[in-house]
Amino acid sequence: xxxxxxxxxxxxxxxxxxxxxxxxxxxxxxxxxxxxxxxxxxxxxxxxxxxxxxxxxxxxxxxxxxxxxxxxxxxxxxxxxxxxxxxxxxxxxxxxxxxxxxxxxxxxxxxxxxxxxxxxxxxxxxxxxxxxxxxxxxxxxxxxxxxxxxxxxxxxxxxxxxxxxxxxxxxxxxxxxxxxxxxxxxxxxxxxxxxxxxxxxxxxxxxxxxxxxxxxxxxxxxxxxxxxxxxxxxxxxxxxxxxxxxxxxxxxxxxxxxxxxxxxxxxxxxxxxxxxxxxxxxxxxxxxxxxxxxxxxxxxxxxxxxxxxxxxxxx
Amino acid sequence: xxxxxxxxxxxxxxxxxxxxxxxxxxxxxxxxxxxxxxxxxxxxxxxxxxxxxxxxxxxxxxxxxxxxxxxxxxxxxxxxxxxxxxxxxxxxxxxxxxxxxxxxxxxxxxxxxxxxxxxxxxxxxxxxxxxxxxxxxxxxxxxxxxxxxxxxxxxxxxxxxxxxxxxxxxxxxxxxxxxxxxxxxxxxxxxxxxxxxxxxxxxxxxxxxxxxxxxxxxxxxxxxxxxxxxxxxxxxxxxxxxxxxxxxxxxxxxxxxxxxxxxxxxxxxxxxxxxxxxxxxxxxxxxxxxxxxxxxxxxxxxxxxxxxxxxxxx
Amino acid sequence: xxxxxxxxxxxxxxxxxxxxxxxxxxxxxxxxxxxxxxxxxxxxxxxxxxxxxxxxxxxxxxxxxxxxxxxxxxxxxxxxxxxxxxxxxxxxxxxxxxxxxxxxxxxxxxxxxxxxxxxxxxxxxxxxxxxxxxxxxxxxxxxxxxxxxxxxxxxxxxxxxxxxxxxxxxxxxxxxxxxxxxxxxxxxxxxxxxxxxxxxxxxxxxxxxxxxxxxxxxxxxxxxxxxxxxxxxxxxxxxxxxxxxxxxxxxxxxxxxxxxxxxxxxxxxxxxxxxxxxxxxxxxxxxxxxxxxxxxxxxxxxxxxxxxxxxxxxxxxxxxxxxxxxxxxxxxxxxxxxxxxxxxxxx
Numbered sequence: 017x018x019x020x021x022x023x024x025x026x027x028x029x030x031x032x033x034x035x036x037x038x039x040x041x042x043x044x045x046x047x048x049x050x051x052x053x054x055x056x057x058x059x060x061x062x063x064x065x066x067x068x069x070x071x072x073x074x075x076x077x078x079x080x081x082x083x084x085x086x087x088x089x090x091x092x093x094x095x096x097x098x099x100x101x102x103x104x105x106x107x108x109x110x111x112x113x114x115x116x117x118x119x120x121x122x123x124x125x126x127x128x129x130x131x132x133x134x135x136x137x138x139x140x141x142x143x144x145x146x147x148x149x150x151x152x153x154x155x156x157x158x159x160x161x162x163x164x165x166x167x168x169x170x171x172x173x174x175x176x177x178x179x180x181x182x183x184x185x186x187x188x189x190x191x192x193x194x195x196x197x198x199x200x201x202x203x204x205x206x207x208x209x210x211x212x213x214x215x216x217x218x219x220x221x222x223x224x225x226x227x228x229x230x231x232x233x234x235x236x237x238x239x240x241x242x243x244x245x246x247x248x249x250x251x252x253x254x255x256x257x258x259x260x261x262x263x264x265x266x267x268x269x270x271x272x273x274x275x276x277x278x279x280x281x282x283x284x285x286x287x288x289x290x291x292x293x294x295x296x297x298x299x300x301x302x303x304x305x306x307x308x309x310x311x312x313x314x315x316x317x318x319x320x321x322x323x324x325x326x327x328x329x330x331x
Numbered sequence: 332x333x334x335x336x337x338x339x340x341x342x343x344x345x346x347x348x349x350x351x352x353x354x355x356x357x358x359x360x361x362x363x364x365x366x367x368x369x370x371x372x373x374x375x376x377x378x379x380x381x382x383x384x385x386x387x388x389x390x391x392x393x394x395x396x397x398x399x400x401x402x403x404x405x406x407x408x409x410x411x412x413x414x415x416x417x418x419x420x421x422x423x424x425x426x427x428x429x430x431x432x433x434x435x436x437x438x439x440x441x442x443x444x445x446x447x448x449x450x451x452x453x454x455x456x457x458x459x460x461x462x463x464x465x466x467x468x469x470x471x472x473x474x475x476x477x478x479x480x481x482x483x484x485x486x487x488x489x490x491x492x493x494x495x496x497x498x499x500x501x502x503x504x505x506x507x508x509x510x511x512x513x514x515x516x517x518x519x520x521x522x523x524x525x526x527x528x529x530x531x532x533x534x535x536x537x538x539x540x541x542x543x544x545x546x547x548x549x550x551x552x553x554x555x556x557x558x559x560x561x562x563x564x565x566x567x568x569x570x571x572x573x574x575x576x577x578x579x580x581x582x583x584x585x586x587x588x589x590x591x592x593x594x595x596x597x598x599x600x601x602x603x604x605x606x607x608x609x610x611x612x613x614x615x616x617x618x619x620x621x622x623x624x625x626x627x628x629x630x631x632x633x634x635x636x637x638x639x640x641x642x643x644x645x
Numbered sequence: 646x647x648x649x650x651x652x653x654x655x656x657x658x659x660x661x662x663x664x665x666x667x668x669x670x671x672x673x674x675x676x677x678x679x680x681x682x683x684x685x686x687x688x689x690x691x692x693x694x695x696x697x698x699x700x701x702x703x704x705x706x707x708x709x710x711x712x713x714x715x716x717x718x719x720x721x722x723x724x725x726x727x728x729x730x731x732x733x734x735x736x737x738x739x740x741x742x743x744x745x746x747x748x749x750x751x752x753x754x755x756x757x758x759x760x761x762x763x764x765x766x767x768x769x770x771x772x773x774x775x776x777x778x779x780x781x782x783x784x785x786x787x788x789x790x791x792x793x794x795x796x797x798x799x800x801x802x803x804x805x806x807x808x809x810x811x812x813x814x815x816x817x818x819x820x821x822x823x824x825x826x827x828x829x830x831x832x833x834x835x836x837x838x839x840x841x842x843x844x845x846x847x848x849x850x851x852x853x854x855x856x857x858x859x860x861x862x863x864x865x866x867x868x869x870x871x872x873x874x875x876x877x878x879x880x881x882x883x884x885x886x887x888x889x890x891x892x893x894x895x896x897x898x899x900x901x902x903x904x905x906x907x908x909x910x911x912x913x914x915x916x917x918x919x920x921x922x923x924x925x926x927x928x929x930x931x932x933x934x935x936x937x938x939x940x941x942x943x944x945x946x947x948x949x950x951x952x953x954x955x956x957x958x959x960x961x962x963x964x965x966x967x968x969x970x971x972x973x974x975x976x977x978x979x980x981x982x983x984x985x986x987x988x989x990x991x992x
């Protein structure tokens with residue numbers, strides 16, 4: 017730490033009469049970095065809104081309720097919104113309980129063995145696996161393995177179906193749910209646990225009455241954030257067969273058929289429209305769909321923040 | 332905390348029924364824990380199977396021919412590797428300074444009130460789906476940035492994809508580095524001020540080295556994320572039908588991930604009918620997935636080791 | 646405080662669960678907006694895949710068909726003619742759109758899996774040879790010029806004039822501008838790629854093979870070093886983005902983007918002809934090809950909704966859809982031949 021006493025440091029900071037140019041320059045540089053981030057964000061939003069707002073304003077709710085079409089003036093995102101919400105619901109039902117249970121196991125039940133360290137390492141690695149690789153997992157396990165042999169040849173998942181996509185996204189966000197839940201559980205003071213054990217509670221009773229309630233805010237926030245991640249994912253859906261064409265409709269299906277049937281989602285529609293040559297798809301409809309997607313993901317994130325704030329105040 | 336939980340509670344449990352319930356619940360949680368292992372196993376197996384049959388189906392020399400044209404049986408890996416390298420390089424040139432700068436400002440300079448406003452804005456940027464950045468990359472970055480840097484760049488180039496990916500991973504660098512910087516104990520800073528160091532000196536020569544493990548980890552994680560990023564490149568880099576080898580960032584090109592997306596948008600529907608062009612193309616998808624998986628696994632592992640090796644205990 | 650916390654947890658958890666269930670089931674009531682009104686009484690599904698060139702026609706027909714038949718599931722997408730036939734021969738689709746006739750090997754695939762089909766010609770499309778709006782050095786290219794510029798022997802030509810010698814040798818003008826040659830065109834999954842090679846380059850390539858200038862493998866290819874795009878937006882941008890660009894796309898596609906790309910005249914041996922609906926329909930424009938739909942006979946027999954869909958395709962509405970999508974309608978005679986073929990196949 018010899019470097020700390022630089023010759024210039026003493027007089028400057030002690031007298032305070034001369035301006036610390038190096039310090040100011042550094043401050044300016046890092047402030048510029050932060051501002052650049054915000055400038056990118058602002059430009060992005062401005063570009064998307066100038067491109068897409070016209071469609072939303074002209075078409076209004078029609079854009080939100082119309083089906084896919086080859087004609088830009090009729091095409092809408094109804095099926096995409098429905099697909100995205102169903103996928104998100106599926107992730108909530110499949111990934112949250114499993115992820116939270118895994119976190120409880122790791123933090124409350126598992127001893128510090130070689131095995132539990134392996135599980136932890138594995139989860140950290142899974143969190144870093146690119147989403148497109150999860151798409152391949154979904155393709156070979158959910159679409160192919162579980163999706164091809166049953167009476168109707170469509171298997172349990174129905175092949176390239178909403179169910180396959182939803183399962184894939186669930187697997188994708190699972191490590192994120194586990195990691196955020198683990199962090200929240202770890203943040204629960206152990207004195208609370210010890211108190212409960214002291215009163216004769218079993219491990220499960222401690223988890224149920226002490227750990228989960230106190231970690232709830234953090235778990236919830238992580239869960240909702242992972243939901244918004246799932247809403248924005250595109251690559252795994254391409255691989256698990258989200259619809260990439262111009263027209264499809266699936267009227268009057270039972271819920272089971274919907275799950276095992278064709279689907280699309282907002283990011284897929286954006287991908288498809290952005291690749292169209294017709295400039296109205298590329299430059300008007302795609303950004304309009306982006307606005308819808310951003311609105312949904314931002315609502316999701318805002319809900320997380322609000323829930324957390326609300327909960328923390330109540331507790 | 333593990334001390335408390337591991338004090339075998341079973342000894343204290345009263346009735347047998349209660350104990351059975353306790354065991355059952357423990358079993359449920361254990362199963363959940365095992366499921367994550369199952370996922371890894373499933374990933375490896377699903378990638379390995381098709382990769383092996385891919386390598387069996389093609390002439391190995393087609394892995395180093397000219398260009399990546401999977402439907403014509405040209406699977407030149409160097410094309411995709413260099414493409415990935417360029418995109419990741421450009422991304423990190425953007426993300427490293429911006430992310431670190433933002434992190435230092437938020438952690439060391441910003442007053443709490445300011446930080447409470449700025450941090451969520453950065454989180455919004457982190458929450459933008461990659462497909463949106465892909466759109467932004469060819470709609471705004473390409474004409475306004477890339478085509479100003481080079482006359483010969485078209486609307487689609489590895490450069491604009493790289494910049495898009497850079498913006499995407501900047502919040503990741505910022506947030507992980509900021510956590511690392513904030514974890515440095517106050518006492519170190521105070522000691523530094525105590526011997527008369529300026530704020531900038533303290534930040535750069537005391538806090539920064541103390542947080543170096545987290546900072547390096549943030550950069551490695553961001554690199555890994557950039558290599559795995561798919562949609563920005565798929566929309567912005569061009570070359571979706573196959574691409575020639577190029578090392579010029581202003582050319583269009585493909586990365587490992589974008590090649591996968593391009594294949595998937597067409598052929599994943601085609602259940603690899605062996606031998607034919609489309610069949611081998613379909614299987615190359617899994618081969619690329621395996622390579623990508625191994626690369627990111629290695630990077631994540633290195634990041635993990637770096638954190639452990641360089642971490643200073645306070 | 647602990648107890649209170651717990652209650653809050655439960656309430657919140659309940660709320661979250663309710664929200665999830667709502668999200669998960671939200672789709673349930675949506676399909677009912679047709680009110681159970683079934684004018685045609687048809688149900689079931691029609692699955693169409695194949696050429697992205699034909700997709701706009703089929704998709705428009707599907708939209709019109711759906712108005713009268715609200716209870717039929719329909720999906721139309723366009724990964725490419727070749728990919729479409731793969732799916733079709735695996736029995737995954739009822740109808741396959743195609744921008745070229747089925748290849749022998751594809752027909753063999755279908756035969757192997759027992760898929761019988763009927764081929765129906767539905768429209769004509771020209772292949773437009775396009776360049777940038779800024780390129781006024783070239784107005785017309787012959788097949789030999791095209792071979793010299795984009796054929797298998799043109800690899801590594803970086804400017805148009807690099808092709809001068811080869812152009813003269815194969816019978817083209819051999820007098821090309823000294824400008825960078827940037828080629829953007831569809832990738833190998835596309836029927837447009839196959840058609841172009843077959844119609845424009847095929848004969849010359851055969852002759853060159855005889856002459857020993859190229860190998861067997863190169864006959865059905867173009868130069869490998871072109872910008873190959875599967876994404877339509879990237880093709881148009883690629884052509885528009887370089888001043889001396891060259892490429893080929895479907896006529897409908899070129900005319901739709903006439904504000905961004907310029908179509909060249911093409912000489913197929915009888916002088917330069919510009920592409921327009923008349924020259925394409927009459928066959929004067931040399932780079933024209935037929936567009937098809939292939940219908941699975943099993944689907945016709947087992948799925949009345951598929952038969953009804955094809956019936957509808959071949960009505961006035963179908964033929965209007967061809968024009969509305971920017972393609973050239975068949976003349977009456979050819980159209981009648983298609984209708985006859987369909988009637989025969991339907992039995």
